[in-house]
Every structure is written in structure tokens, then in C-alpha cells.
Amino acid sequence: LVSIGNICRSPIAEAVFRKLVTDEKLEHKWRTDSAAVSDWNVGRFPDTRALSCLRNHGIETAHKARQITKEDFQTFDHILCMDESNLRDLNRKSNQVKDCKAKIELLGTYDPQKQLIIEDPYYGNEKDFETVYEQCLRCCKAFLEKYH
DSSP states (O other): OEESSSSSHHHHHHHHHHHHHHHTTOGGGOOOOOEESSSTTTTOOOOHHHHHHHHHTTOOOOOOOOBOOHHHHHHOSEEEESSHHHHHHHHHHHTTSTTOOOEEEEGGGGOTTOOOOOOOOTTSOHHHHHHHHHHHHHHHHHHHHHHO
């Protein structure tokens, strides 16, 4: 799960997906992680508003931001991102990777409410983080149902 900085949207999506997989007792079948296309926040914990939003839904995470690697494209089956800018960057990076096996697409592709883009809540408020959480939950559930 990829976003630009890996401190708001993608850690929320990662934590949500990990909880869904754990609740379904499928954690042995899935390796879940998140990363950034940029190196701006490498090593930082998620935004405090993202952590607060997750806690409000009974989800904890110890994630630290990292940048996507060449190996990610070679080992993961799916790389899901949040917006068109992420998609462009990931497609460009994947073209430089020999034997890329990951299917790269927008997480919003799986949204039953057809909201394709998951907007960055960084400059918003708690309500915007809640919107991201709800979108990620819908999309992750639909993705898991398709590939489980």
C-alpha cells in the first residue's frame, strides 16, 4: 500500500488490511506492508491524527515510514496506491525493475462506492482522516473478498 509520504493514508490502509486479514485468520497467507514513493518521511511514525483515527477503531500500528524498493516490485503480488500521482510514480519506477511481478493499481479501484481517489488528509482535520479510514476499510474488504 503506497502513498507519497507513508505517514497518513498508506499506514492507515496497511493497518486496516492487516486487521481484516487477522480477523479472518488469514495472516499466514498475506504479507502486508506500506511504503512511500518519496523519501521525505523515512523512519518517522505515522501522523498523530492517523494513529488517533486508528485507535478510535481499535487498531494499533508500530509502522515506520519507508520508501518503496526495487525488491517490493519483485516480491509483492499487488502494490495498491492512493492517487494518480502515486500510480504514475510507481509505474515509472516499475519500468526500471527487471522481472517486476507486482500488479500496480489504485486501492480505490475496489471501492464499492466508486471513490477512486483516496485524498491526502495531511492538510485537513480529523474528519478527513476518518474519511480516509472509511475508504480504506471499504476498499480493503472488497480487495480481500476478491483475492481470498
